[in-house]
Amino acid sequence: MAKAPCQEHPQKVLGWAAVDKSGTLSPFHFSRRENGDDDVTVKIQYCGVCHSDLHLAKNDWGFTNYPVVPGHEIVGAVTKVGSNVNKFKVGDRVGVGVIVDSCRSCECCQQDLENYCPQVIFTYNSHSKDGSKTYGGYSDFIVVDQRFVLRFPEGLPSDAGAPLLCAGITVYSPMKYYGMTEPGKHLGVAGLGGLGHIAVKLGKAFGLKVTVISSSPRKEAEAIQRLGADSFLVTSDLVKMKAAFGTMDYIIDTVSAVHPLAPLISLLKLNGKLVTVGLPDKPLELPIFPLVLGRKLVGGSDVGGMKETQEMLDFCAMHNIAADIELIRMEEINTAMERLAKSDVKYRFVIDVGNSLPSRY
Amino acid sequence: MASRMAKSPEQEHPVKAFGWAARDSSGHLSPFKFSRRATGEKDVTFKVLYCGICHSDLHSIKNEWGGAMYPLVPGHEIVGVVTEVGPKVTKFKVGDKVGVGCLVGSCHSCESCANDLENYCPKTIFTYNSKCHDGTMTYGGYSDIMVADEHFVVAIPDSLPLDGVAPLLCAGITVYSPLKHYGLDKPGLHLGVVGLGGLGHMAVKFAKAMGLKVTIISTSPSKKQEAVERLGADSFLVSHDQEQMQSAMGTMDGIIDTVSAVHPLLPLLALVKNDGKLVMVGAPDKPLELPAFPLLMGRKVVGGSLIGGLKETQEMINFASKHNITSDIEVVQMDYVNTAMERLAKADVRYRFVIDIGNSLKSAA
Numbered sequence: 001m002a003k004a005p006c007q008e009h010p011q012k013v014l015g016w017a018a019v020d021k022s023g024t025l026s027p028f029h030f031s032r033r034e035n036g037d038d039d040v041t042v043k044i045q046y047c048g049v050c051h052s053d054l055h056l057a058k059n060d061w062g063f064t065n066y067p068v069v070p071g072h073e074i075v076g077a078v079t080k081v082g083s084n085v086n087k088f089k090v091g092d093r094v095g096v097g098v099i100v101d102s103c104r105s106c107e108c109c110q111q112d113l114e115n116y117c118p119q120v121i122f123t124y125n126s127h128s129k130d131g132s133k134t135y136g137g138y139s140d141f142i143v144v145d146q147r148f149v150l151r152f153p154e155g156l157p158s159d160a161g162a163p164l165l166c167a168g169i170t171v172y173s174p175m176k177y178y179g180m181t182e183p184g185k186h187l188g189v190a191g192l193g194g195l196g197h198i199a200v201k202l203g204k205a206f207g208l209k210v211t212v213i214s215s216s217p218r219k220e221a222e223a224i225q226r227l228g229a230d231s232f233l234v235t236s237d238l239v240k241m242k243a244a245f246g247t248m249d250y251i252i253d254t255v256s257a258v259h260p261l262a263p264l265i266s267l268l269k270l271n272g273k274l275v276t277v278g279l280p281d282k283p284l285e286l287p288i289f290p291l292v293l294g295r296k297l298v299g300g301s302d303v304g305g306m307k308e309t310q311e312m313l314d315f316c317a318m319h320n321i322a323a324d325i326e327l328i329r330m331e332e333i334n335t336a337m338e339r340l341a342k343s344d345v346k347y348r349f350v351i352d353v354g355n356s357l358p359s360r361y
Numbered sequence: 362m363a364s365r366m367a368k369s370p371e372q373e374h375p376v377k378a379f380g381w382a383a384r385d386s387s388g389h390l391s392p393f394k395f396s397r398r399a400t401g402e403k404d405v406t407f408k409v410l411y412c413g414i415c416h417s418d419l420h421s422i423k424n425e426w427g428g429a430m431y432p433l434v435p436g437h438e439i440v441g442v443v444t445e446v447g448p449k450v451t452k453f454k455v456g457d458k459v460g461v462g463c464l465v466g467s468c469h470s471c472e473s474c475a476n477d478l479e480n481y482c483p484k485t486i487f488t489y490n491s492k493c494h495d496g497t498m499t500y501g502g503y504s505d506i507m508v509a510d511e512h513f514v515v516a517i518p519d520s521l522p523l524d525g526v527a528p529l530l531c532a533g534i535t536v537y538s539p540l541k542h543y544g545l546d547k548p549g550l551h552l553g554v555v556g557l558g559g560l561g562h563m564a565v566k567f568a569k570a571m572g573l574k575v576t577i578i579s580t581s582p583s584k585k586q587e588a589v590e591r592l593g594a595d596s597f598l599v600s601h602d603q604e605q606m607q608s609a610m611g612t613m614d615g616i617i618d619t620v621s622a623v624h625p626l627l628p629l630l631a632l633v634k635n636d637g638k639l640v641m642v643g644a645p646d647k648p649l650e651l652p653a654f655p656l657l658m659g660r661k662v663v664g665g666s667l668i669g670g671l672k673e674t675q676e677m678i679n680f681a682s683k684h685n686i687t688s689d690i691e692v693v694q695m696d697y698v699n700t701a702m703e704r705l706a707k708a709d710v711r712y713r714f715v716i717d718i719g720n721s722l723k724s725a726a
Contacts, residue, residue, distance in 0.1 A: 291665030
């Protein structure tokens with residue numbers, strides 16, 4: 001008989017899980033492995049609420065394996081290290097992001113692209129190498145192989161830095177890969193949420209001109225005055241959109257709902273690049289003529305490898321970049337999820353796990 | 362005041378010309394008298410010997426993309442022999458073998474033109490169905506003579522047979538340019554080519570000459586033998602054969618997709634490796650479905666490309682000359698053109714019709 005979640009492993013854990021596609025989260029007792037020779041145990045202080053958490057809690061993508069404990073923007077303190085661990089010691093401030101293991105031997109893994117490994121193991125809703133389920137950061141502690149633990153640099157706050165572990169790397173990686181870092185060039189950021197607001201900050205740090213493209217006019221003042229965007233386009237304002245056609249070198253599209261690509265492609269200059277990092281649950285419509293006529297491209301990107309994630313954290317620490325967050329208690333998570341579904345957050349909820357999840361740990 | 366009547370095509374310009382034109386969206390072509398400008402100071406005038414039949418010609422005469430201005434003389438894969446050059450022409454002389462492709466004018470001042478990308482200039486003047494600076498229509502190569510600014514004329518080396526080189530001026534550059542731009546031109550890479558027609562067979566030839574492994578992806582199993590034995594493709598996938606497609610998943614560095622009918626992108630995205638590129642050179646007239654997960658999970662890219670600039674077109678001709686590359690053609694007489702168009706609509710040609718203008722376009726006396 002399959003073991004119950006709380007009996008699978010020797011260490012008892014308290015978390016919050018969704019048990020069906022209502023997506024409602026509630027307290028859930030499960031277990032984690034003992035800290036192995038290569039492992040680091042992290043007592044969780046904060047965990048960001050990523051839109052993927054909401055998608056998976058509600059089985060929007062069709063592959064949720066309930067019960068699911070979400071959370072892959074985890075920051076905490078090291079409480080145990082295995083005998084082979086040389087990168088961390090007890091007391092260190094560390095992060096765990098979207099990935100907790102990979103095959104370690106394929107070409108992707110050898111090139112520090114664990115995120116593209118065909119056998120990648122995600123922080124939650126995946127299966128470990130021993131076949132047991134992985135559970136995420138809406139919990140009191142986590143045990144992770146040292147290769148997949150990140151050092152949190154001095155100067156990066158634990159709470160506001162947590163969302164960098166998914167939102168941050170998700171925009172940083174394609175901005176580097178697709179060459180969106182030449183000072184003076186013009187970047188469009190479609191969608192001003194968890195990912196989008198960090199893309200604006202990174203874009204400014206790279207010396208780019210940044211235009212936010214959004215369906216919500218109410219976000220304009222803040223985008224410009226607080227986030228530092230140079231301009232703001234409302235997608236329903238056809239006159240302004242048309243005036244901006246052919247002006248952008250690249251666009252990061254962070255929108256996770258189905259939306260038209262044609263207007264975004266029109267905003268690009270010749271040779272322009274539209275990179276999509278949102279994951280709508282249905283295919284998007286791609287008009288081919290504009291790609292051909294302007295030698296434009298649409299590309300994708302999915303989080304980032306461990307080396308690049310560390311590089312991103314260090315870059316953010318140096319440039320004082322962290323997320324704009326709303327701190328919540330664990331028991332407020334369901335309300336937060338409802339508000340997230342309506343984009344009613346500036347711009348990431350972060351769960352104060354350390355102070356609100358009663359821990360036996 | 363009496364209004365000035367627009368001049369007829371025969372009277373617009375001083376030099377008489379004769380060709381075949383479509384008069385309406387039936388696309389039926391028939392003899393047509395018109396005129397061309399006198400050789401200007403930077404112009405090259407040449408006697409047309411051959412003109413390739415591009416699928417765009419068919420789309421245009423039937424007004425499938427809208428914007429057709431009848432009477433429409435198609436043809437933008439034009440080769441011939443120079444008969445006159447203007448006094449400021451430096452690159453050509455009478456008797457030279459030359460070609461003209463899809464473009465006969467651009468603005469010369471925008472960023473695209475400055476970067477030898479006249480094909481992306483917002484004010485390009487196409488070889489046919491466009492308006493010249495003087496407001497007159499451009500007429501293409503299904504005609505006896507051609508006049509073009511030397512900037513838009515390409516030199517054809519003696520080593521290449523004129524009939525086989527004509528299709529390079531559109532089909533050739535349309536696949537050569539993206540192979541270079543998207544980095545799919547390095548020995549050892551694996552290229553997929555979707556669609557084995559005018560463009561597709563040129564892509565195979567160029568890619569093999571560049572040292573790539575080439576797999577053709579086609580709906581027609583009947584094309585396999587020729588593809589492998591004659592064109593030199595390394596392998597052939599029938600796109601509706603799930604097993605074959607599955608076994609080739611994640612094996613290609615890039616794909617050149619020449620198919621202009623609506624078709625699914627998902628199986629093609631599955632064929633490319635991580636960081637792979639799917640390049641569209643055919644342009645379906647309706648949007649295609651783009652599934653986000655496969656694009657993101659492999660950091661893959663879907664890009665487009667449109668013919669090429671003049672500098673690159675000349676480079677491509679020179680490359681073809683060096684590697685003995687010409688198009689596989691079926692030479693037809695001018696009066697066969699309507700039948701050729703019907704066959705082209707059914708993809709019944711290996712792989713380009715070329716009209717023997719020099720020997721079969723006779724002016725109706």
